[in-house]
Amino acid sequence: MENLKPSMYCGASSHHIHCENFEFKTGEKLLIFGRDEVDNTTTWLDLKNCTGRITPETFSLFTALDYINFEGCTLEFSAKAFAAVKNIKAIDIRESKVSISKEIFEDCETLESVHLKDLKIPDQDCFSPLKKLNMLTIEECQFENSNGNIFRNLFSLQYLIIERCELPIFGDVHQDLKNLEMLILMHNKIGELKCDGIFNLLKLKEIAIFNNETVSVINYERFQTMPLLETILFENNVYKTLDFRAFPSLKLVKIGTLTDVPTPADDELFKKFDDMNITYQFTFCGKIEVDMSKVMICA
Template identity: 90%
Template sequence: MENLKPTMYCGASSHHIHCENFEFKSGEKLLFFGRDEVDNTTTWLDLNNCTGIITSETFNLFPALDYVNFKGCTLEFSAKAFAAIKNIRAIDIRDSKVSISKEIFEDCETLESMHLKDLKLPDQDCFSPLKKLNMLTIEECQFENSNGNIFRELFSLQYLIIERCELPIFGDVYQDFKNLEMLILMHNKIGELNCDGIFNLQKLKDIAIFNNETISVIDYERFQTMPLLETILFENNVYKTLDLRAFPSLKLVKIGTLTDIPTPTDEELFKKFDDMNITYQFTFCGKIEVDMSKVLICA
């Protein structure tokens, strides 16, 4: 049977447009339903399995977009691809074949949140035009390198989440994280994990380092020097020797376990938390068959 070209589909509600199998053409404005006029009501755009080239003219008719979600797309982005969207706040690019560079995000200074999934990330400055970027989630991505260049000038970043990624090294990346409050590193393959820079993040309140494959040895006691640290997530055996009383602001302990056992049995460890009036939760990696109010189950 001859291969059939996917049918383009487009649906809309008052503020939301969902489009599948659309082909973007260089220099052409994106338009739907034959309406070649400015749309000042649509704020949310989903693009699934789309192809082609997105240029600075693509979104000229949609200046009010607040959120753009790309999923399963094969796209080329030109410089200033989002320049026509003056108040864009969030972009998600997931499970897509695209190349990321800082030129794409020029004139995109209002962006506050970005989620990247299943992409290859270059060993170069990618995000520096994003002066207001507050949250960056990177999931199932492969870093060409991570010597710090990729995260340059992210002075406004408060939340950085890196999960299920492959990084040859994660070390000198923290120098511009002046306002970082949360750092999540979970389920990654990291050749070398250098935590020295983390201890200089004086605004950090939430740290999770759990289930990473790495050759590095982490000195968990050094986290006690961080004055604002309120929430920690480490593997369960770390807490058996860690002096929790040395943390000046600790409020919540999350216990990571890699077994399929639904409840930890170390009563001495729990007593330590209770005596200090510290709330604790459990994060399991494995098959959990019981319902527990204090359990977070990782996929």
């Protein structure tokens, strides 16, 4: 396959830079349009199809950077890879060949959001250095071993989303996720789903457990013991037997719909919601495939 030349160009604004096909070398800085000078305006950096090694020097000239998106990259991250980016708030790593480890996030204390897609998640406390991590999204990833350690020390985490992943086990989380407010588990293959840990997440306000493959039997009535739970999304057949009045704070029931599956039309269930004065809404939970070659982008 022919090697593509590296390119850098502005995005939708002067604060947004795209870099494609770059090869990063150890100790070298990423220069903005070839200039070896500090850039205090770029806040958003997209890296696509890049290779090489990311070190603390790589982004040292981008003093205002708060978001980095890696897509289709094959990269090695050194320890403290993002330490020079003092204002970083969010990192997305999608469909890339990289290894995630605790060491790469050292001295990266401002990071609030991490989104991982199509990666292998090791059985270690990768994110424990991120003292301000507020949102963690893990999509289409494969968890190694039990992964009981992956959520260790995430005391600031409020939003955890796991979709279309393979997990040997999930549930031993309550001690480290004591401030979690939203938990989304959808379209996963989960060997064992331990709900006892989830029931102890006393600050949880929203939960979705929908369309997962698991051998575990879930006692949905136990969710009635969660004092702050306001929004639920469960399998539609669960709603027929659930006593919604037993939820002390319930405000919204979401009804999941999937691609190529008819929208549920259960008048008896809807009447049950109306009689209890419970708000409900249909939520599309399928996956939309987009052919980007046919998408017109207007600048």
